Amino acid sequence: MSESNATTEPLRVALLGCGTVGSSVARRLVEHPEEFSARVGRPLELVGVAVRDLDKPRDEAGLDRSLLTTDAEGLVTRADLVIELIGGIEPARSLILSAFEHGASVVTGNKALLGEDGPRLYEAASEAGVDLHFEAAVAGAIPLIRPMRESLAGDQVRRVMGIVNGTTNFILDKMDRTGADLADVLAEAQQLGYAEADPTADVEGHDAQAKAAILASLAFHTRVATSDVSCEGITAITSDDIRTVRRMGCVLKLLAICERVERPDGTAGVSARVHPTIVPRSHPLASVREAFNAVFVETELAGELMFYGPGAGADPTASAVLGDLVQAARHRVTGARGPGESAYAQLPVVPLGDVRTRYAIRVDVEDQPGVLARVATVFGDTGVSIESMIQGIRRSDDGLAPLTIATHEAAEGRLAETVERLRGLDEVGTVSSVLRMEGL
């Protein structure tokens, strides 16, 4: 019961940003001071909340409005613990660096900044001898960052594969269940608050891309930046794609995949990518519905682990932020330090062209004898092995029939060549989609 011996000198907490997550964090801090005090060993005192507009109507029950300030720069200089929930690169980065300079530990959920400039933040925290925590940056409330940095620190991660963006999972799940088009489902998601007015970051995969960079960095003790992660969003996905995937007994998910791979020269490398992925319905990731997140971690010793939960939302994200806050505060009290950057392995990031996966290619072909053989010959010539070919019914409008070819594992580069040559065939009308398959 050592942790209940709280001394009276409070640790000063500064909150930067007071949107839905920030409000939830502030509410909890103000409403349950005794709990934080007991868990930390010292009281936590919210000394200020930096906002852009003081006059914006707010509904933080119990939040003393005199705590609000527009002077974020000033606020970080008088705190022991800074919670950064502004998001984006600037001014978030400058404020975090300033917090470190003033000796404060930082808790952030800023995946964009971590993905772009993580090493600089780590370095500044290390120089200042303070903590940098970011559980909320990936998969919301799901404890994932801490397990990766600490629990699996004696193991070797082989692969991290997961649904880390709730908006796109909501959209793809809805398309799968209703057969509706992307545009209609996106509009519904926006109405329900699952997608933002400008949904670009989600549907183009950029949000998942930054998260993949963070996960790959931790998993492989290697610096992986957002720009190292190849990324394809869901904007090109049609209801035809979804139907085809259904017919294969599968479901389409936007996955972040980080793998330790063998490079052509036999040495180890890292692949990190985000793309729509065909997953068998029997795979646990297939049953992840609506805006939930789930991440598989495969390691040498532990085998396959799965983490599942709400990937976003004010309260779930606040849970992750507050867990980090308690951790950083405990370290403050005991003079301890959280883990720093672990990038000793520095494995090279493998270009997408060298990564091997399985593919499903959908083409529209003329419905006449010899076409399947012509198509199959292209695959034979490029060295991509076919697992199955499924021909659909000839359409009356253009006389073409859809043909779905599932391949065995092949290098991305070979596949691109195959698609190029398919496009050159007279018998092939269009190559309607090329989708990767995992977990089969």
Place this chain on the structure above:
Amino acid sequence: MSESNATTEPLRVALLGCGTVGSSVARRLVEHPEEFSARVGRPLELVGVAVRDLDKPRDEAGLDRSLLTTDAEGLVTRADLVIELIGGIEPARSLILSAFEHGASVVTGNKALLGEDGPRLYEAASEAGVDLHFEAAVAGAIPLIRPMRESLAGDQVRRVMGIVNGTTNFILDKMDRTGADLADVLAEAQQLGYAEADPTADVEGHDAQAKAAILASLAFHTRVATSDVSCEGITAITSDDIRTVRRMGCVLKLLAICERVERPDGTAGVSARVHPTIVPRSHPLASVREAFNAVFVETELAGELMFYGPGAGADPTASAVLGDLVQAARHRVTGARGPGESAYAQLPVVPLGDVRTRYAIRVDVEDQPGVLARVATVFGDTGVSIESMIQGIRRSDDGLAPLTIATHEAAEGRLAETVERLRGLDEVGTVSSVLRMEGL
């Protein structure tokens, strides 16, 4: 990349016990010294392995046999980090306490000891200013202890419910899939190495009971000992039970359930229990197959989280042990401390009689008019509300028909009274089983 600046002075690691888990731990330490060195910031040196019998044939590839010793007491005095994998109460407890006295941090997977005497260990570690880690004690490789102690430290846990014993899950899963009897499936499990020669600790629920005590303690910041956890194993489960449960669209699982509950006087309490539980097939815990573990954690802010993975096995357990070892070693290097005991809440443990759950009661009744009414009246009199009654086909041998009554939520005490009165009815042959239901 601060963690790659390893100084040369190694941290001395002592391993107590060299069974399958110990061998896996030793192998990893010996085979990948550079990895541990990079992750810790200093080399780890295995300075000794305490065993009972020096002459027992061992297959630890690469393990220098001169490291083996029968002098565990001497070994712990010359280590910075002690890994205890002997199990049981003594001599494990004395060795751990001695390690603390000599200033070593301890990593253990000893659920029996933690469940029986956890607070004493915490206290000794705290007095000595060293770490006590035990990720391997619950759910093997699945990071669960660290998320509970750290990631959710800013949240309030409402409920932890999970499959934490692989052996019984293997048995129940097999009974469900094959319709076989417990005895036959147990024999098979023993043959496959999923059950021990003496399966008592698993099938009687004692293993899950100790784990429930550990989880409840962490979840509710309250001291919960193994003896505080009410426990019912699976030995009484028949293939008839499994069949009945199947007909209900459900599956039977041995669950550890730890809940924050409201006591009759309106104050908060803790319930911790282990029992066979009817779970709907649509519930994620229903699809946990074979010897896998899965734990649901429901919190105020985060909502529902699930952790899934291998709950036992040499390598998975070694992964948890090594993660803790790296953590304890990092703390050693940076002069930091892991979290101590958090028992500030000290909520009272609620007796099973006051806990409210739903039940399925199977009775054999005479197949004649008025029987259902008589049975229903008993429930009405005791104030237990019936959700459904399903009557099966009359057996030719004794002329009785099975009747399954599913109830709404009721207090355990009321239920016991109901069962007692059912037994007194002339029309009721026997009460064949009383099973609890969750997740409906």
